[in-house]
Amino acid sequence: MSADKDDKDNGGKPAGGETVFVPLTALAAEAVHDQVRAKRHAARIAADMVEAGMIVGLGTGSTATFMVERLGERVRQGLAIKAIPTSNVIGQLAQSLGIVLTDFATHPVIDVAIDGADEVERGSLHLIKGLGGALLREKMVAAAAKRFIVIVDDSKPVATLGERTPVPVEVVPFGWHATHARLEKLGAQRITVRQGAGGMPFMTDNGNMVLDCDFGPIKDAAHLAGLLDRTVGVVEHGIFPDMATDVVVAREQEIEQWTRNPEPNSPKSRVN
Numbered sequence: 001m002s003a004d005k006d007d008k009d010n011g012g013k014p015a016g017g018e019t020v021f022v023p024l025t026a027l028a029a030e031a032v033h034d035q036v037r038a039k040r041h042a043a044r045i046a047a048d049m050v051e052a053g054m055i056v057g058l059g060t061g062s063t064a065t066f067m068v069e070r071l072g073e074r075v076r077q078g079l080a081i082k083a084i085p086t087s088n089v090i091g092q093l094a095q096s097l098g099i100v101l102t103d104f105a106t107h108p109v110i111d112v113a114i115d116g117a118d119e120v121e122r123g124s125l126h127l128i129k130g131l132g133g134a135l136l137r138e139k140m141v142a143a144a145a146k147r148f149i150v151i152v153d154d155s156k157p158v159a160t161l162g163e164r165t166p167v168p169v170e171v172v173p174f175g176w177h178a179t180h181a182r183l184e185k186l187g188a189q190r191i192t193v194r195q196g197a198g199g200m201p202f203m204t205d206n207g208n209m210v211l212d213c214d215f216g217p218i219k220d221a222a223h224l225a226g227l228l229d230r231t232v233g234v235v236e237h238g239i240f241p242d243m244a245t246d247v248v249v250a251r252e253q254e255i256e257q258w259t260r261n262p263e264p265n266s267p268k269s270r271v272n
C-alpha cells in the first residue's frame with residue numbers, strides 16, 4: 001500500500017485510520033550511512049594505534065578495508081611497517097597503497113593484528129568471524145599476534161554469541177556431506193552451504209567450502225570451539241574464543257574500547 005497526498009496530510013494515516021506502510025528506503029539508507037561512518041571511525045582509531053617498525057596483521061571485510069586504507073595514508077606520510085594480510089583481496093589492496101607485505105617465514109610473530117568481526121560477546125570478548133570467508137587466515141594471523149584489536153560498529157556486540165550470526169565453518173570439499181552430518185550431530189540446527197558466483201559453492205582463498213552453521217545462542221563458546229576443532233573434515237571455524245585483546249566499538253560520535261588487559265573485560269568508555 002502506498003501513501004497518497006491525503007495520507008501525508010493526515011500524519012501518514014489514511015482517512016479511515018488504517019496504518020500506512022511508508023517505504024523505508026530513505027531511513028534504511030541513513031542507517032547504512034551511519035553504520036559505514038561508524039566502521040570508518042573504529043578503523044581509523046585502530047590504524048592510528050600502529051607504530052613505526054611494527055609487523056601488522058591486516059584483517060578482511062569492509063571495516064578492515066577502511067583500516068587498511070587509513071594505514072595506506074599513514075604509510076604515504078612516512079610510517080614504516082610491514083604487513084601480513086588475511087586474504088588475497090586485502091593483500092592486493094595493501095600493496096596498491098604502498099604497504100610492504102611480509103610472511104610468517106620471515107616474521108612468525110605479529111605485533112598487532114586488526115580485524116572486524118560479525119559478533120562480539122559483551123564481557124567475554126569471544127567473537128564470531130568469517131562471514132567474509134577469510135576465517136582461517138584471520139585466525140592464524142590473530143593467533144600469531146601479541147595484540148589483536150577488533151573493530152566493529154555497534155550492530156556487532158551481543159549478549160550471547162550465536163544470537164544473530166551462524167558460525168562459519170571452513171571444510172574440505174572432499175567428503176563434505178560427511179562433515180555436514182558431523183556438524184548436525186554437534187547441534188547445528190540449520191546448515192547452509194555458502195554460495196559463490198554463478199550458483200557454485202563459495203571457495204575460500206585456501207580452496208575450501210564454507211558451511212554456515214546456526215547453533216542458536218552458544219552458552220559455552222570455548223566448549224563448542226573445542227568440539228569443532230576435533231571434527232574431521234573441518235579445517236577451521238569462526239569461533240574466536242579468548243583471542244581479542246581489545247575491541248573498538250564505534251557509533252557515529254561515540255567510541256567504546258573494551259580491553260582484556262590489565263583488567264579483563266572491563267569496558268572503558270570515552271567520547272571522541
Ligand SMILES: O=C(CO)[C@H](O)[C@H](O)COP(=O)(O)O
Pocket residue numbers: 059060061062063064115116117118128129130131132133134135138
Ligand atoms: O570475519 C570477517 C571476514 O572473514 C570480517 O571481519 C567480518 O565478516 C566483519 O566484516 P565487516 O567489517 O564487513 O562487517
